[in-house]
Amino acid sequence: MLRWVIFVIVYIILGFYSLQAIKTASRYPGVYYSFIVIMLLVVGNFIYQFTFGESDGRVLSRPKSYAFGFLLALLSFQLITVLFLFSEDIFRFLSGSYQKIFGVDREFSFPERRRFLSLVALGIAALPFGSLLYGMYRGKYNFKVLKYTLEFDDLPDAFDGYTISQISDVHSGSFDNEEKVSYAIDLVNKQKSDVLFFTGDLVNNKAEEMEPWKVLFSKLEAPDGKFSILGNHDYGDYVDWDTEEEKAANLEELKKIQKEIGFDLILNDSRYLQRKEDKIALIGVENWGRGGFKKSGDLKKASEKIDKNDFKILLSHDPSHWEDVVIHDEYHYHLTLSGHTHGMQFGIEIPGWIKWSPIKWRYKYWAGIYKELGQFINVNRGFGFLGYPGRVGIWPEITVITLKKKPLA
Structure with a gap:
């Protein structure tokens, strides 16, 4: 009071x-x-x-x-x-x-x-x-397609020109306009990428939030598959559950929904993307976050089935995991895809001039492409919104990344 x-x-x-x-x-x-x-x-x-x-x-x-x-x-x-x-x-x-x-x-x-x-x-x-x-x-549905080309010395030849679409932080419990969300789904499909990655936070708190949107999101397409991981909001940690069993059942329901949508949910595990005789290792970890966030991500366990010399793409929801753990690991993770920050849904961005948001005071890597120790990360600004029901200057994002073989000098 x-x-x-x-x-x-x-x-x-x-x-x-x-x-x-x-x-x-x-x-x-x-x-x-x-x-x-x-x-x-x-x-x-x-x-x-x-x-x-x-x-x-x-x-x-x-x-x-x-x-x-x-x-x-x-x-x-x-x-x-x-x-x-x-x-x-x-x-x-x-x-x-x-x-x-x-x-x-x-x-x-x-x-x-x-x-x-x-x-x-x-x-x-x-x-x-x-x-x-x-x-x-209007800002919360002002979807932008951001395109990047990344070059690597050791990219397998068959993957030269390979395209990736990434979305993150859907937060379906916040949506209130089916027409706008449908437009965004179509916009993802129009990119015609080879593979689609979703990097966590499908809901705000409960699996039931995704029920009205399952059919729409099941329309997402990618010839080489649709892969996903969990974000901190997917575990139901921010709900006052009556029992632990109820919380666990909610998580299982969320996993079931991901499958119904067509996502291959990777939980501290790995897959391989195959092109002709070449392959790329795809690793997905559960949420690992600094500053009080859940640390269920286990990079060692997730990478048990891959070879150290594989070309690797890592899906990890929180970019603090990349900063604190991934780039210092003995394995070289060529590209990490994250989300989580939303760019705080507020800031100023003029390409080539300025990129600023208050979130930079908490996260060093908060939006876009960064490179450290020869490894890249893309921090997606998010597909949805949470808390403040809008976006100003930091618009909802669909990322398209083209992998290129670096030409010989």
């Missing part, structure tokens, strides 16, 4: 500054009162969803996600206006104090707010506010 009281007090203080900016900038009382109504509706819905809203053991249901998203957008607006107006208040206080000490009438009074500064504050605050609303309305 105390945390809600503190939250409401902070929210009111932030809202007070936003209202001051609106009152100073606009001559229409309707704008002022409309903002008050919006503030009350957003915070009221948020408190309701997280106290009396639906509760089936899930961390974030769809209504809770949207309540969080609208609150986040409004808070971004409020914080920007506070930054400007609080700074102005410090100036007004110092100016009033100076007049009291050195002025003629020696009375303390605040100078009036400057309308221009309020207009600037509102204009700048509208940018993140509008972006977050856009991310919820």
